[in-house]
Amino acid sequence: xxxxxxxxxxxxxxxxxxxxxxxxxxxxxxxxxxxxxxxxxxxxxxxxxxxxxxxxxxxxxxxxxxxxxxxxxxxxxxxxxxxxxxxxxxxxxxxxxxxxxxxxxxxxxxxxx
Amino acid sequence: xxxxxxxxxxxxxxxxxxxxxxxxxxxxxxxxxxxxxxxxxxxxxxxxxxxxxxxxxxxxxxxxxxxxxxxxxxxxxxxxxxxxxxxxxxxxxxxxxxxxxxxxxxxxxxxx
Numbered sequence: 001x002x003x004x005x006x007x008x009x010x011x012x013x014x015x016x017x018x019x020x021x022x023x024x025x026x027x028x029x030x031x032x033x034x035x036x037x038x039x040x041x042x043x044x045x046x047x048x049x050x051x052x053x054x055x056x057x058x059x060x061x062x063x064x065x066x067x068x069x070x071x072x073x074x075x076x077x078x079x080x081x082x083x084x085x086x087x088x089x090x091x092x093x094x095x096x097x098x099x100x101x102x103x104x105x106x107x108x109x110x111x112x113x
Numbered sequence: 114x115x116x117x118x119x120x121x122x123x124x125x126x127x128x129x130x131x132x133x134x135x136x137x138x139x140x141x142x143x144x145x146x147x148x149x150x151x152x153x154x155x156x157x158x159x160x161x162x163x164x165x166x167x168x169x170x171x172x173x174x175x176x177x178x179x180x181x182x183x184x185x186x187x188x189x190x191x192x193x194x195x196x197x198x199x200x201x202x203x204x205x206x207x208x209x210x211x212x213x214x215x216x217x218x219x220x221x222x223x224x225x
Binding site: 101 | 159
């Protein structure tokens with residue numbers, strides 16, 4: 001257990017359905033990041049929060065993706081109208097400060113059928 | 114477009130040998146460098162960070178950074194079968210949002 005909790009661990013959904021993932025970070029880490037990782041690739045940045053403010057979004061984050069971090073605590077990532085290309089591991093990571101390495105959660109593996 | 118390049122491998126070494134993993138990066142302004150280990154089906158785990166030119170040792174792991182040549186490497190001494198995993202290199206630039214760029218990782222297999 002890294003201290004960063006992600007739920008669910010696995011999600012299988014039909015194409016076109018909406019899905020939502022949750023990340024509960026280490027309480028004293030104010031920076032929270034979402035990444036996506038497909039087989040054989042490194043993690044790809046999606047979006048970043050400092051406290052409750054969403055400060056940066058990757059161009060990978062299409063209009064179907066939205067993320068929130070109300071009150072600077074847990075964060076949710078929602079994918080609307082899922083496509084097969086959305087199948088991946090979705091990783092949440094937190095930092096106590098900008099010069100540190102990430103602590104990753106265990107990830108949510110999404111399979112779109 | 115910032116790029117971080119790693120040989121995908123697999124790199125196969127016998128137990129007890131030194132495993133050498135390499136990473137090159139394109140952004141000369143990069144200041145922070147990280148190595149993560151990722152077991153199959155699991156999330157990445159931070160094992161080393163390095164910020165200055167030279168070597169940094171932590172147990173069986175040594176990270177080496179050469180900013181002039183834009184490469185960073187990870188040496189694993191006395192490799193064990195439990196070291197078999199994918200090793201991800203991540204590089205952060207000095208300014209902006211400090212979002213690191215990850216390489217695709219190198220698969221390491223340590224055989225008994």
